[in-house]
Amino acid sequence: xxxxxxxxxxxxxxxxxxxxxxxxxxxxxxxxxxxxxxxxxxxxxxxxxxxxxxxxxxxxxxxxxxxxxxxxxxxxxxxxxxxxxxxxxxxxxxxxxxxxxxxxxxxxxxxxxxxxxxxxxxxxxxxxxxxxxxxxxxxxxxxxxxxxxxxxxxxxxxxxxxxxxxxxxxxxxxxxxxxxxxxxxxxxxxxxxxxxxxxxxxxxxxxxxxxxxxxxxxxxxxxxxxxxxxxxxxxxxxxxxxxxxxxxxxxxxxxxxxxxxxxxxxxxxxxxxxxxxxxxxxxxxxxxxxxxxxxxxxxxxxxxxxxxxxxxxxxxxxxxxxxxxxxxxxxxxxxxxxxxxxxxxxxxxxxxxxxxxxxxxxxxxxxxxxxxxxxxxxxxxxxxxxxxxxxxxxxxxxxxxxxx
Ligand code: DP6
Numbered sequence: 001x002x003x004x005x006x007x008x009x010x011x012x013x014x015x016x017x018x019x020x021x022x023x024x025x026x027x028x029x030x031x032x033x034x035x036x037x038x039x040x041x042x043x044x045x046x047x048x049x050x051x052x053x054x055x056x057x058x059x060x061x062x063x064x065x066x067x068x069x070x071x072x073x074x075x076x077x078x079x080x081x082x083x084x085x086x087x088x089x090x091x092x093x094x095x096x097x098x099x100x101x102x103x104x105x106x107x108x109x110x111x112x113x114x115x116x117x118x119x120x121x122x123x124x125x126x127x128x129x130x131x132x133x134x135x136x137x138x139x140x141x142x143x144x145x146x147x148x149x150x151x152x153x154x155x156x157x158x159x160x161x162x163x164x165x166x167x168x169x170x171x172x173x174x175x176x177x178x179x180x181x182x183x184x185x186x187x188x189x190x191x192x193x194x195x196x197x198x199x200x201x202x203x204x205x206x207x208x209x210x211x212x213x214x215x216x217x218x219x220x221x222x223x224x225x226x227x228x229x230x231x232x233x234x235x236x237x238x239x240x241x242x243x244x245x246x247x248x249x250x251x252x253x254x255x256x257x258x259x260x261x262x263x264x265x266x267x268x269x270x271x272x273x274x275x276x277x278x279x280x281x282x283x284x285x286x287x288x289x290x291x292x293x294x295x296x297x298x299x300x301x302x303x304x305x306x307x308x309x310x311x312x313x314x315x316x317x318x319x320x321x322x323x324x325x326x327x328x329x330x331x332x333x334x335x336x337x338x339x340x341x342x343x344x345x346x347x348x349x350x351x352x353x354x355x356x357x358x359x360x361x362x363x364x365x366x367x368x369x370x371x372x373x374x375x376x377x378x379x380x381x382x383x384x385x386x387x388x389x390x391x392x393x394x395x396x397x398x399x400x401x402x403x404x
Contacts, residue, residue: 007061009399010107012142016135016387018050018126019043019166020202020316022261022308023241024268025175026216027224027234033183034082034159037224038238041174041191041245042166043318045202046384048345050120052128054135055394056143058110062399066112069401070132085159086137087112094144107144114139115394115401120379126204126314133160134167138387150386154188170194170385172249174242194383197252199321201346203328205339206377207285207313216311219272219279226276233267254320258306261318262293265308281311285374288367289315292331299362300326321382324349326357328380333360334371341377350380 019042027037066087068075077083094108116135118128137157141148154165154175165187166173171194178186214222223230241260248256272279282290286309293307304323308316319327332342333356342350360368394402 007059008105009057009059009061009395009397010105010110010143011055011057011393011395011397012139013053013055013390013393014135014138014142014387015047015051015053015390016131016138016167017044017047017170017384018128018131019163019173020045020308020310021163021166022257022306022318023238023245023264024308024310025162026220026268026271027230028162028220029177030181030183031221033186034162035183035186036162036175036177038234039175039177039242040163040166040238041172041242042163043172043200043202043383044167044170044194044386046345046381047388048384049379049381050118050126050131052116052118052131052135053390053392053394054114054116054132054139056136056139057113057115057393057395057399058107058143059113059399060110062111062113064111066114068114068116068136070116071118072403082133082160083136086133086156087140089156089159090137090140090144090146093141093146093148097144097146112140113395113399113401117394117404126206129161130163130167133157133164134387136160137164138168142389151187151189155183155186158183158186158188168386171196171383174246191246192249194385197249198383200383201319201321201324201328202381202383203317203319203331204379204381205285205289205315205317205331205371205375206341206379207283207289207315207374208376213281213312214279219275219281219311222277222279223271223275227271227274229267229274230271233271237267238264255303258303258318261306261308269309281313282309283313283374284370286313286315288370288374289317291364291367292334292371293317295363295367296327296330296358299358321349323357325353329353329355329357330360330363331371331378332356334363334368335375335378336372338372339375339378341379344380346380346382 025040
């Protein structure tokens with residue numbers, strides 16, 4: 001029998017991106033399978049700014065239980081039903097490959113050691129579960145050499161976190177509700193690659209929240225159970241918007257894309273306010289960002305910017321590269337030195353901008369004060385690609401966790 005040190009360590013490493021929805025997923029029709037009440041659509045953000053890096057490894061030399069280490073800390077995956085569901089689905093797919101081909105190493109029987117790192121601070125309050133579960137599923141699928149497409153793997157990532165299914169692809173990604181009770185048709189698919197509309201930019205205004213928000217899983221359950229507006233949103237409003245925004249993306253029609261994005265964020269937050277007890281994710285700083293975008297669009301005379309908010313106060317402002325000075329240049333002039341983080345791969349175009357793209361006389365003065373006091377950090381990014389296989393392993397050849 002082989003000694004522990006001679007047991008091979010199998011490894012695969014991938015990156016996965018963050019995505020920010022423009023048509024929001026909010027509500028589950030099945031909490032175990034994580035099936036949504038409505039379709040959603042997101043923009044995958046560049047991994048040059050935000051990404052999760054995950055190594056999946058398997059070896060007979062590891063202790064019997066699977067482990068996950070995230071940002072240097074061991075996680076309790078045995079009590080995370082969602083993680084266990086992802087692992088057992090992936091193992092079953094590997095097992096069927098092994099059953100069909102006896103020459104394959106029996107990786108499905110080996111314990112897993114998964115190591116994951118985000119390149120952005122968790123404190124920024126950015127949805128990291130989407131990138132995290134997408135990276136976990138992609139890394140294990142690579143380790144197991146599964147032939148399934150990203151669309152097929154999205155069925156598994158969805159069970160980790162709904163929004164994660166959209167991070168398996170780049171560009172503009174839809175998650176279709178599906179109709180089957182077993183969730184087999186509740187899948188993500190690419191609506192358009194990043195190269196179709198590469199000029200899309202996203203400015204993330206990181207707003208410090210005083211206390212923790214209602215977690216999205218819990219918040220959406222309350223909304224489904226108590227909001228009267230909710231059913232209309234899920235059944236009527238979203239299906240129409242899905243069709244319309246796909247046309248806007250196909251035509252690269254920013255004003256249409258922007259109006260649908262802003263209205264959908266507003267409708268989603270309206271159903272939160274209509275929940276009982278009401279749920280508030282946006283705060284005064286978020287509302288100042290809304291006002292700012294409307295003031296910029298009015299001053300310019302066309303829609304050059306669109307805001308959207310997830311289950312927290314951070315604002316994401318979409319705009320096209322050609323309008324960088326008008327949108328990001330104005331935000332830069334307002335925030336000045338009060339927000340950090342302006343450097344980064346998308347910043348060059350703004351580095352030399354010293355005057356606001358839109359005169360600050362056009363912006364409500366209270367909005368300027370609230371933003372200056374409430375935005376702590378800015379991340380300037382844009383549409384990007386899906387997961388990428390890399391050799392930058394977080395587990396050594398002999399199975400140790402790499403400490404950075
Ligand atoms: C507001 O995907 O975090 O960001 O499936 O319960 O893990 P779970 O929820 P999650 O919800 C995301 C909600 C949202 C909208 C969106 O990303 O579509």
